[in-house]
Amino acid sequence: MDPDEVVRLVEELKISTCHEEEQTLTIDTDALQIGEQRTGSCLVAKIFSPKAINREAVISHLPRILQAIKHIEICSVGDNLFILDFKSLQDRKQAFSGGPWNIFRNLIVFRELCGLQNVTAMNFDTxxxxxxxYNLPLVLMHKDFLQKLGSQLGDVEEIDTRENGFSMGKFARLRVRLDLRQPLKKHIRLKIQSGQEDVFxxxxxERLPDFCHNCGIIGHSFRDCENSWLEKGKLTYDSWLKAPLRGSGPKAKYPNSPPS
Incomplete structure (x- = not known):
């Protein structure tokens, strides 16, 4: 049965049986603990693609993409939705923390199972x-300011600095939890003092999968873009948004007057 159909039927039952006497089963703590121990090695994966990805291809290729050392049991639970049961906790940690990952150039987002949460109702929005x-003044490349900078993008999870709290190099690195429903940001404008030019x-x-060069949202290409407020084919997001891993800066020069 299709997961969406299951959700619909459950909601109908909640309404239709509210005045009926029905058989119920109380879940005890032992049953929950046994289940939590068994599923502690699992992750739920969603592939962001406007089209259904071939399940057999995912099951075949995903362990290699995740660089897994030991076997991973993979089960499909819906279109582009999978449960992965890891035989190695190190492989599980690598999959959960080492991303973002992509398969056939489509983003994979992992979630941990939590309590009685229904897999098909899990949130994969972040x-x-x-x-x-790049282009950050050296005097601002310290942890306190980088925390404020990253908060403009999402929840800051980690800041890559030296022991003294400064980032010394061509760029600063932040690990930020992004909202996948929003367009990627190309820049942040810094207003300094009166009479001084703004800093962009x-x-x-890093490891950015394919995204829409039309609207800047991850999960579809510009050919599949349905955002009607944009002029189709007028691409405003360039490939330099994909960073080389710990490498040099964007290859293309940024326009003299970036959009606000």
């Missing part, structure tokens, strides 16, 4: 990703 921040901090995203 994802942590390392962001490289350029943003480049």
């Amino acid at each position: 994802m942590p990703i390392w962001i490289q921040c 901090v350029l943003l480049s995203y």
Whole structure:
């Protein structure tokens, strides 16, 4: 049965049986603990694609993509939705924390199972990703300011600095949990003091999967973009948003007057 159909039927039952006497079963603590121990090695994965990805291809290719050392049992629970049962906790940790990952150029988002949560009702709207921040004045490349900078993008999970709290290099690195429903941000404008020019901090995203160069949202290409407020085919997001891993800056120069 299709997961959406299951959800619909459950909601109908909640309404239709509210005045009926029905058989119920109380869940005890032992049953929950046994289940939590068994599913502690699992992760739920959603592949962001407007089309259904071939299940057999995912099951075949995903362990190699995740660089798993031991076997992973993979089960499909819906279109582009899978449960992964890891035989190695190290492999599980690598999959959960080492991303973002992509398969056939489509983003994979992982979630941990939590209590009685229904797999098909889980929220996959956010994802942590390392962001490289270029053109940032050296005096601002300290942990306190980088925390404020990253909060403009999402919830800051980690800041890559030296022991003294400073980031010394071509760019600063932040691991930020992004809202996948929102367009990628290309820059952050810093207003300094009166009479001084604003500073544009350029943003480049590590391990970034394919995204829409039309609207800047991850999960579809510009050919599948349905955002009607944009002029179809007028691409405003360039490939330099994909950062080389710990490498040099964006290859393309940023326009002299970035959009506000």
